[in-house]
Amino acid sequence: MREEKRHIEKRLVVLGAGESGVGTVILGKKEGYTVFVSDKGKIKETYKKTLDELGVAWEEEQHTEAKILTATVVMKSPGIPDTVPLVVRLKERGVPVVSEIEFADNYTAATIVGITGSNGKTTTTMMTHHILKTGGLDVGVAGNIGYSFAKQVATTEVANYVLELSSFQLDGIEKFAPHIAVLTNITPDHLDRYEYKLEKYVASKFRIIKNQTEQDYFIYDADDLEIKKYLNTHEIKPQLLPFSLTKKFDQGAYLEEKNIVVKIDNNEFIMSTSDLALKGNHNVKNAMAAATVSQLLKIRKSTIRECLENFHGVEHRLENVLKINNVQYINDSKATNVNAAYYALDAMKSSTVWIVGGVDKGNDYSLLYPLINEKVKAIICLGIDNEKIINAFGNCVDNIVEAKSMKEAVKAAYSIAERNDNVLLSPACASFDLFKNYEDRGRQFKEAVREL
Incomplete structure:
Protein backbone atom coordinates (compact mmCIF):
# COMPACT_ATOMS: atom_id res chain seq x y z
CA MET A 1 0.00 0.00 0.00
CA ARG A 2 1.00 3.64 -0.37
CA GLU A 3 2.70 5.33 2.56
CA GLU A 4 0.68 7.07 5.27
CA LYS A 5 -0.29 10.62 4.22
CA ARG A 6 1.62 13.38 5.94
CA HIS A 7 0.10 16.42 7.65
CA ILE A 8 1.45 19.90 7.08
CA GLU A 9 1.47 23.00 9.27
CA LYS A 10 -1.39 25.36 9.09
CA ARG A 11 -0.87 28.62 7.11
CA LEU A 12 -1.87 28.11 3.48
CA VAL A 13 -1.43 30.70 0.74
CA VAL A 14 -3.15 30.00 -2.58
CA LEU A 15 -1.67 31.75 -5.64
CA GLY A 16 -4.30 31.93 -8.37
CA ALA A 17 -8.03 31.83 -7.68
CA GLY A 18 -9.21 29.60 -10.50
CA GLU A 19 -10.86 26.17 -10.21
CA SER A 20 -7.81 24.47 -8.67
CA GLY A 21 -7.13 27.42 -6.35
CA VAL A 22 -10.64 27.69 -4.96
CA GLY A 23 -10.83 23.90 -4.61
CA THR A 24 -7.64 24.03 -2.55
CA VAL A 25 -9.15 26.77 -0.37
CA ILE A 26 -12.21 24.60 0.35
CA LEU A 27 -10.01 21.66 1.32
CA GLY A 28 -7.58 23.84 3.27
CA LYS A 29 -10.39 25.33 5.37
CA LYS A 30 -11.80 21.88 6.04
CA GLU A 31 -8.38 20.70 7.24
CA GLY A 32 -7.98 23.63 9.64
CA TYR A 33 -5.67 25.95 7.71
CA THR A 34 -5.68 29.72 7.91
CA VAL A 35 -5.99 30.58 4.22
CA PHE A 36 -5.02 33.64 2.17
CA VAL A 37 -5.71 33.87 -1.59
CA SER A 38 -3.73 36.10 -3.97
CA ASP A 39 -4.35 36.47 -7.71
CA LYS A 40 -2.34 38.72 -10.07
CA GLY A 41 -5.41 38.94 -12.33
CA LYS A 42 -9.13 39.50 -11.73
CA ILE A 43 -11.01 36.84 -9.73
CA LYS A 44 -14.33 35.60 -11.19
CA GLU A 45 -17.38 36.81 -9.28
CA THR A 46 -18.55 33.25 -8.55
CA TYR A 47 -15.19 32.44 -6.95
CA LYS A 48 -15.21 35.69 -4.93
CA LYS A 49 -18.61 34.71 -3.58
CA THR A 50 -17.28 31.28 -2.53
CA LEU A 51 -14.24 32.86 -0.83
CA ASP A 52 -16.42 35.37 1.04
CA GLU A 53 -18.81 32.63 2.18
CA LEU A 54 -15.83 30.69 3.54
CA GLY A 55 -14.54 33.78 5.35
CA VAL A 56 -11.24 33.68 3.46
CA ALA A 57 -9.11 36.80 2.94
CA TRP A 58 -8.27 37.45 -0.72
CA GLU A 59 -6.69 40.00 -3.03
CA GLU A 60 -6.76 40.47 -6.80
CA GLU A 61 -4.56 42.27 -9.36
CA GLN A 62 -1.59 42.15 -6.97
CA HIS A 63 0.61 39.90 -4.81
CA THR A 64 1.30 41.35 -1.35
CA GLU A 65 4.62 39.69 -0.54
CA ALA A 66 4.49 40.46 3.19
CA LYS A 67 1.35 38.32 3.48
CA ILE A 68 2.48 35.59 1.10
CA LEU A 69 5.98 35.01 2.52
CA THR A 70 4.54 34.05 5.95
CA ALA A 71 3.02 30.85 4.48
CA THR A 72 3.94 27.39 5.73
CA VAL A 73 2.75 25.96 2.41
CA VAL A 74 1.84 27.60 -0.92
CA MET A 75 -0.42 26.09 -3.58
CA LYS A 76 0.50 27.61 -6.93
CA SER A 77 -1.83 27.63 -9.94
CA PRO A 78 -0.43 25.50 -12.81
CA GLY A 79 -0.35 28.63 -14.99
CA ILE A 80 2.30 30.35 -12.83
CA PRO A 81 5.87 29.40 -13.89
CA ASP A 82 8.46 28.35 -11.28
CA THR A 83 10.70 31.17 -12.51
CA VAL A 84 8.43 33.98 -11.22
CA PRO A 85 10.51 35.98 -8.65
CA LEU A 86 7.90 35.52 -5.90
CA VAL A 87 7.99 31.72 -6.31
CA VAL A 88 11.80 31.75 -6.33
CA ARG A 89 11.81 33.77 -3.08
CA LEU A 90 9.38 31.37 -1.41
CA LYS A 91 11.57 28.40 -2.33
CA GLU A 92 14.71 30.19 -1.10
CA ARG A 93 12.99 30.55 2.27
CA GLY A 94 12.23 26.84 2.32
CA VAL A 95 8.46 27.26 1.90
CA PRO A 96 6.98 24.27 0.02
CA VAL A 97 5.36 25.45 -3.23
CA VAL A 98 3.12 22.61 -4.44
CA SER A 99 0.43 21.91 -6.99
CA GLU A 100 -3.21 21.32 -6.10
CA ILE A 101 -2.67 17.62 -6.90
CA PHE A 311 -17.63 5.87 -25.92
CA HIS A 312 -17.93 8.75 -28.41
CA GLY A 313 -15.21 11.07 -27.20
CA VAL A 314 -14.95 14.49 -25.62
CA GLU A 315 -16.02 17.95 -26.67
CA HIS A 316 -13.47 19.86 -28.80
CA ARG A 317 -11.61 16.70 -29.86
CA LEU A 318 -12.42 15.75 -33.51
CA GLU A 319 -16.06 16.62 -32.78
CA ASN A 320 -18.38 16.57 -35.80
CA VAL A 321 -20.40 19.78 -35.58
CA LEU A 322 -22.63 20.01 -38.68
CA LYS A 323 -22.79 19.04 -42.33
CA ILE A 324 -23.72 22.03 -44.52
CA ASN A 325 -24.00 21.63 -48.32
CA ASN A 326 -22.27 18.25 -47.91
CA VAL A 327 -19.30 19.88 -46.16
CA GLN A 328 -18.43 18.42 -42.72
CA TYR A 329 -17.39 20.97 -40.08
CA ILE A 330 -15.13 19.47 -37.38
CA ASN A 331 -14.15 21.03 -34.05
CA ASP A 332 -10.71 19.95 -32.84
CA SER A 333 -9.99 23.05 -30.75
CA LYS A 334 -8.26 20.90 -28.13
CA ALA A 335 -5.40 20.35 -30.60
CA THR A 336 -3.07 22.90 -29.00
CA ASN A 337 0.16 21.43 -30.41
CA VAL A 338 1.53 20.12 -33.70
CA ASN A 339 1.21 16.45 -32.84
CA ALA A 340 -2.49 16.80 -31.99
CA ALA A 341 -3.07 18.57 -35.31
CA TYR A 342 -1.16 15.72 -37.02
CA TYR A 343 -3.64 13.17 -35.60
CA ALA A 344 -6.55 15.30 -36.78
CA LEU A 345 -5.24 15.77 -40.32
CA ASP A 346 -4.30 12.09 -40.50
CA ALA A 347 -7.93 11.21 -39.67
CA MET A 348 -9.30 13.30 -42.60
CA LYS A 349 -10.51 11.09 -45.43
CA SER A 350 -11.24 13.88 -47.94
CA SER A 351 -9.97 17.29 -49.04
CA THR A 352 -9.78 19.70 -46.09
CA VAL A 353 -9.92 23.43 -45.40
CA TRP A 354 -7.75 23.76 -42.29
CA ILE A 355 -8.22 26.53 -39.69
CA VAL A 356 -4.95 26.86 -37.75
CA GLY A 357 -3.12 29.34 -35.51
CA GLY A 358 -2.99 31.08 -32.15
CA VAL A 359 -0.13 31.42 -29.69
CA ASP A 360 2.84 29.44 -31.01
CA LYS A 361 4.62 27.43 -28.29
CA GLY A 362 7.83 26.81 -30.20
CA ASN A 363 6.18 24.66 -32.88
CA ASP A 364 8.05 22.74 -35.58
CA TYR A 365 5.51 22.49 -38.41
CA SER A 366 7.68 20.34 -40.72
CA LEU A 367 6.11 17.15 -39.28
CA LEU A 368 2.85 18.17 -41.00
CA TYR A 369 4.19 18.75 -44.54
CA PRO A 370 3.32 15.31 -45.98
CA LEU A 371 -0.26 15.54 -44.64
CA ILE A 372 -0.68 19.14 -45.84
CA ASN A 373 0.45 18.17 -49.35
CA GLU A 374 -1.91 15.19 -49.39
CA LYS A 375 -5.06 16.52 -47.72
CA VAL A 376 -5.20 20.33 -47.31
CA LYS A 377 -6.61 22.48 -50.12
CA ALA A 378 -6.59 25.79 -48.18
CA ILE A 379 -5.33 27.19 -44.88
CA ILE A 380 -7.07 29.83 -42.80
CA CYS A 381 -4.73 31.45 -40.25
CA LEU A 382 -6.58 32.44 -37.08
CA GLY A 383 -4.32 34.47 -34.83
CA ILE A 384 -2.87 37.89 -34.11
CA ASP A 385 0.54 36.92 -35.53
CA ASN A 386 0.35 34.43 -38.42
CA GLU A 387 3.79 35.00 -39.97
CA LYS A 388 5.31 31.69 -38.81
CA ILE A 389 2.40 29.64 -40.20
CA ILE A 390 2.43 31.49 -43.52
CA ASN A 391 6.20 30.95 -43.84
CA ALA A 392 5.88 27.27 -42.88
CA PHE A 393 3.12 26.35 -45.34
CA GLY A 394 3.45 28.94 -48.12
CA ASN A 395 5.13 26.38 -50.41
CA CYS A 396 2.59 23.60 -49.62
CA VAL A 397 -0.73 25.39 -50.18
CA ASP A 398 -1.63 28.05 -52.74
CA ASN A 399 -4.64 29.38 -50.86
CA ILE A 400 -3.74 30.90 -47.44
CA VAL A 401 -6.19 33.36 -45.86
CA GLU A 402 -5.80 35.38 -42.65
CA ALA A 403 -8.72 35.87 -40.23
CA LYS A 404 -8.90 37.99 -37.07
CA SER A 405 -12.03 36.38 -35.55
CA MET A 406 -13.71 32.97 -35.52
CA LYS A 407 -16.70 34.26 -37.51
CA GLU A 408 -14.38 35.60 -40.18
CA ALA A 409 -12.47 32.28 -40.30
CA VAL A 410 -15.63 30.17 -40.62
CA LYS A 411 -17.07 32.45 -43.34
CA ALA A 412 -13.81 32.20 -45.28
CA ALA A 413 -13.87 28.40 -44.96
CA TYR A 414 -17.51 28.31 -46.11
CA SER A 415 -16.65 30.27 -49.26
CA ILE A 416 -13.71 27.96 -50.12
CA ALA A 417 -15.08 24.50 -49.21
CA GLU A 418 -16.79 22.41 -51.89
CA ARG A 419 -19.05 19.36 -51.79
CA ASN A 420 -17.56 16.43 -49.76
CA ASP A 421 -14.79 18.60 -48.27
CA ASN A 422 -14.04 18.95 -44.55
CA VAL A 423 -13.59 22.20 -42.66
CA LEU A 424 -11.30 21.38 -39.74
CA LEU A 425 -10.52 23.64 -36.79
CA SER A 426 -7.30 22.07 -35.43
CA PRO A 427 -5.19 25.05 -34.34
CA ALA A 428 -1.86 23.39 -33.30
CA CYS A 429 -1.44 26.41 -30.99
CA ALA A 430 -2.62 27.77 -27.65
CA SER A 431 -5.72 29.96 -27.72
CA PHE A 432 -4.85 32.89 -25.50
CA ASP A 433 -4.42 35.58 -28.16
CA LEU A 434 -8.07 35.75 -29.29
CA PHE A 435 -9.90 33.44 -26.84
CA LYS A 436 -10.17 32.72 -23.11
CA ASN A 437 -9.12 29.08 -23.61
CA TYR A 438 -9.49 26.21 -26.08
CA GLU A 439 -13.10 25.57 -24.90
CA ASP A 440 -14.07 29.16 -25.69
CA ARG A 441 -12.39 28.82 -29.09
CA GLY A 442 -14.25 25.55 -29.82
CA ARG A 443 -17.62 26.94 -28.75
CA GLN A 444 -17.16 30.06 -30.86
CA PHE A 445 -16.39 27.79 -33.83
CA LYS A 446 -19.55 25.74 -33.29
CA GLU A 447 -21.62 28.91 -32.89
CA ALA A 448 -20.19 30.44 -36.09
CA VAL A 449 -20.89 27.20 -38.02
CA ARG A 450 -24.50 27.10 -36.78
CA GLU A 451 -24.98 30.71 -37.93
CA LEU A 452 -23.92 29.96 -41.53
Missing part, protein backbone atom coordinates in the same frame (compact mmCIF):
# COMPACT_ATOMS: atom_id res chain seq x y z
CA GLU A 102 0.10 17.33 -4.30
CA PHE A 103 -1.88 19.25 -1.66
CA ALA A 104 -5.11 17.27 -2.13
CA ASP A 105 -3.32 13.92 -2.24
CA ASN A 106 -2.39 14.37 1.44
CA TYR A 107 -6.06 14.09 2.42
CA THR A 108 -7.33 11.08 0.50
CA ALA A 109 -6.62 7.35 0.77
CA ALA A 110 -8.23 6.69 -2.64
CA THR A 111 -6.53 4.58 -5.30
CA ILE A 112 -5.24 7.01 -7.92
CA VAL A 113 -4.97 6.46 -11.68
CA GLY A 114 -2.84 9.33 -13.06
CA ILE A 115 -2.85 9.97 -16.82
CA THR A 116 -0.49 12.33 -18.63
CA GLY A 117 0.93 12.81 -22.14
CA SER A 118 1.24 15.47 -24.82
CA ASN A 119 -1.87 14.20 -26.61
CA GLY A 120 -4.72 11.82 -25.89
CA LYS A 121 -4.75 12.29 -22.14
CA THR A 122 -8.25 13.81 -21.97
CA THR A 123 -9.76 11.11 -24.17
CA THR A 124 -7.92 8.36 -22.26
CA THR A 125 -8.98 9.85 -18.91
CA MET A 126 -12.65 10.11 -19.91
CA MET A 127 -12.61 6.66 -21.52
CA THR A 128 -11.02 5.10 -18.41
CA HIS A 129 -13.46 6.84 -16.05
CA HIS A 130 -16.39 5.73 -18.22
CA ILE A 131 -15.30 2.07 -18.04
CA LEU A 132 -14.55 2.10 -14.30
CA LYS A 133 -17.83 3.84 -13.43
CA THR A 134 -19.87 1.54 -15.69
CA GLY A 135 -18.03 -1.40 -14.12
CA GLY A 136 -19.36 -0.44 -10.71
CA LEU A 137 -16.30 1.20 -9.13
CA ASP A 138 -16.77 4.15 -6.78
CA VAL A 139 -14.74 6.60 -8.90
CA GLY A 140 -14.26 10.33 -9.46
CA VAL A 141 -12.56 12.16 -12.33
CA ALA A 142 -10.50 15.32 -11.82
CA GLY A 143 -7.21 17.07 -12.58
CA ASN A 144 -7.55 19.03 -15.82
CA ILE A 145 -11.21 17.96 -16.08
CA GLY A 146 -14.33 19.16 -14.27
CA TYR A 147 -14.26 20.11 -10.59
CA SER A 148 -10.83 20.29 -9.01
CA PHE A 149 -9.29 17.27 -7.29
CA ALA A 150 -9.00 19.26 -4.04
CA LYS A 151 -12.68 20.25 -4.05
CA GLN A 152 -13.74 16.65 -4.65
CA VAL A 153 -11.49 15.37 -1.85
CA ALA A 154 -13.05 18.00 0.45
CA THR A 155 -16.67 17.36 -0.44
CA THR A 156 -16.97 13.70 -1.50
CA GLU A 157 -15.53 10.38 -0.40
CA VAL A 158 -14.71 8.06 -3.29
CA ALA A 159 -12.48 5.00 -3.33
CA ASN A 160 -10.82 5.75 -6.70
CA TYR A 161 -9.85 8.77 -8.80
CA VAL A 162 -8.86 9.07 -12.45
CA LEU A 163 -6.74 12.23 -12.78
CA GLU A 164 -5.75 13.94 -16.01
CA LEU A 165 -2.37 15.52 -15.20
CA SER A 166 -0.54 18.24 -17.14
CA SER A 167 3.22 18.69 -16.98
CA PHE A 168 2.61 21.93 -15.04
CA GLN A 169 0.68 20.02 -12.36
CA LEU A 170 3.39 17.36 -12.20
CA ASP A 171 6.07 20.03 -11.75
CA GLY A 172 4.48 20.82 -8.38
CA ILE A 173 4.50 17.33 -6.84
CA GLU A 174 6.81 16.04 -4.09
CA LYS A 175 5.27 12.86 -2.61
CA PHE A 176 2.30 12.24 -4.97
CA ALA A 177 2.36 8.69 -6.35
CA PRO A 178 -0.49 7.24 -8.42
CA HIS A 179 -1.00 3.48 -8.03
CA ILE A 180 -1.41 3.32 -11.83
CA ALA A 181 0.38 5.86 -14.05
CA VAL A 182 -0.34 6.24 -17.77
CA LEU A 183 1.89 8.13 -20.24
CA THR A 184 0.14 8.35 -23.62
CA ASN A 185 3.05 9.89 -25.60
CA ILE A 186 5.61 12.70 -25.55
CA THR A 187 5.91 15.23 -28.37
CA PRO A 188 7.25 18.80 -28.15
CA ASP A 189 4.71 20.98 -26.31
CA HIS A 190 4.85 23.93 -23.89
CA LEU A 191 8.56 24.24 -24.71
CA ASP A 192 8.30 27.97 -23.95
CA ARG A 193 7.85 26.92 -20.30
CA TYR A 194 10.89 24.57 -20.38
CA GLU A 195 13.57 26.89 -21.81
CA TYR A 196 12.90 25.32 -25.24
CA LYS A 197 14.64 22.13 -24.04
CA LEU A 198 12.74 18.94 -24.88
CA GLU A 199 14.62 16.94 -22.23
CA LYS A 200 13.23 19.22 -19.49
CA TYR A 201 9.67 18.67 -20.76
CA VAL A 202 10.29 14.88 -20.94
CA ALA A 203 11.59 14.89 -17.34
CA SER A 204 8.47 16.79 -16.27
CA LYS A 205 6.16 14.14 -17.78
CA PHE A 206 8.13 11.33 -16.10
CA ARG A 207 7.57 12.93 -12.68
CA ILE A 208 4.31 10.94 -12.73
CA ILE A 209 6.32 7.81 -11.80
CA LYS A 210 8.96 9.43 -9.57
CA ASN A 211 7.40 8.23 -6.29
CA GLN A 212 5.96 4.94 -7.51
CA THR A 213 7.13 1.64 -5.97
CA GLU A 214 7.38 -1.96 -7.18
CA GLN A 215 3.73 -2.42 -6.13
CA ASP A 216 2.60 0.23 -8.66
CA TYR A 217 2.10 0.12 -12.44
CA PHE A 218 3.32 2.23 -15.36
CA ILE A 219 1.37 1.97 -18.64
CA TYR A 220 3.09 3.65 -21.61
CA ASP A 221 3.38 3.89 -25.40
CA ALA A 222 6.26 1.60 -26.37
CA ASP A 223 6.28 3.09 -29.91
CA ASP A 224 7.15 6.56 -28.60
CA LEU A 225 10.78 7.54 -29.22
CA GLU A 226 11.17 9.93 -26.26
CA ILE A 227 9.59 7.44 -23.83
CA LYS A 228 11.88 4.64 -25.07
CA LYS A 229 14.96 6.87 -24.71
CA TYR A 230 14.04 7.77 -21.13
CA LEU A 231 13.31 4.18 -20.10
CA ASN A 232 16.65 3.03 -21.53
CA THR A 233 18.61 5.55 -19.45
CA HIS A 234 16.76 5.63 -16.11
CA GLU A 235 15.98 3.15 -13.36
CA ILE A 236 12.21 2.51 -13.24
CA LYS A 237 10.58 1.05 -10.11
CA PRO A 238 6.94 0.31 -11.05
CA GLN A 239 5.80 -2.74 -13.02
CA LEU A 240 5.85 -1.94 -16.74
CA LEU A 241 2.81 -2.47 -18.98
CA PRO A 242 3.60 -1.17 -22.49
CA PHE A 243 1.19 -0.78 -25.41
CA SER A 244 2.10 -0.77 -29.09
CA LEU A 245 0.74 -0.98 -32.64
CA THR A 246 3.84 -2.83 -33.89
CA LYS A 247 5.32 -4.96 -31.07
CA LYS A 248 3.96 -7.85 -28.99
CA PHE A 249 4.41 -8.38 -25.24
CA ASP A 250 4.00 -11.06 -22.59
CA GLN A 251 2.64 -8.28 -20.35
CA GLY A 252 0.92 -5.30 -21.97
CA ALA A 253 -1.29 -4.40 -24.94
CA TYR A 254 -0.67 -4.93 -28.65
CA LEU A 255 -2.33 -5.46 -32.04
CA GLU A 256 -2.82 -8.91 -33.53
CA GLU A 257 -4.74 -9.19 -36.82
CA LYS A 258 -6.69 -5.96 -36.17
CA ASN A 259 -7.53 -7.08 -32.63
CA ILE A 260 -6.46 -5.27 -29.48
CA VAL A 261 -4.93 -7.82 -27.09
CA VAL A 262 -4.29 -6.90 -23.43
CA LYS A 263 -2.30 -9.48 -21.44
CA ILE A 264 -1.78 -9.16 -17.67
CA ASP A 265 -0.69 -12.20 -15.61
CA ASN A 266 -2.10 -14.73 -18.12
CA ASN A 267 -5.40 -12.85 -18.16
CA GLU A 268 -6.26 -11.87 -21.74
CA PHE A 269 -8.69 -9.28 -23.14
CA ILE A 270 -9.35 -9.26 -26.91
CA MET A 271 -11.39 -6.78 -28.96
CA SER A 272 -11.56 -5.94 -32.67
CA THR A 273 -10.41 -2.41 -33.53
CA SER A 274 -13.37 -2.16 -35.93
CA ASP A 275 -15.72 -2.24 -32.91
CA LEU A 276 -14.19 0.89 -31.32
CA ALA A 277 -16.53 3.88 -31.36
CA LEU A 278 -13.56 6.24 -31.83
CA LYS A 279 -11.60 5.72 -35.04
CA GLY A 280 -7.92 6.28 -35.87
CA ASN A 281 -4.68 4.70 -34.63
CA HIS A 282 -4.32 7.26 -31.85
CA ASN A 283 -7.68 6.11 -30.47
CA VAL A 284 -6.60 2.45 -30.71
CA LYS A 285 -3.75 3.44 -28.38
CA ASN A 286 -6.06 5.38 -26.07
CA ALA A 287 -8.31 2.30 -25.90
CA MET A 288 -5.32 0.06 -25.15
CA ALA A 289 -4.32 2.28 -22.22
CA ALA A 290 -7.87 2.50 -20.83
CA ALA A 291 -8.42 -1.26 -21.21
CA THR A 292 -5.12 -1.99 -19.43
CA VAL A 293 -6.12 0.18 -16.45
CA SER A 294 -9.53 -1.48 -16.37
CA GLN A 295 -8.00 -4.98 -16.44
CA LEU A 296 -5.74 -4.05 -13.51
CA LEU A 297 -8.76 -2.84 -11.54
CA LYS A 298 -10.65 -6.07 -12.25
CA ILE A 299 -13.43 -4.70 -14.48
CA ARG A 300 -15.32 -7.42 -16.38
CA LYS A 301 -14.14 -7.90 -19.95
CA SER A 302 -17.69 -7.61 -21.32
CA THR A 303 -18.01 -4.19 -19.62
CA ILE A 304 -14.70 -2.96 -21.05
CA ARG A 305 -15.77 -4.07 -24.52
CA GLU A 306 -19.23 -2.45 -24.32
CA CYS A 307 -17.79 0.82 -23.02
CA LEU A 308 -15.21 1.06 -25.81
CA GLU A 309 -17.98 0.33 -28.32
CA ASN A 310 -20.14 3.21 -27.06
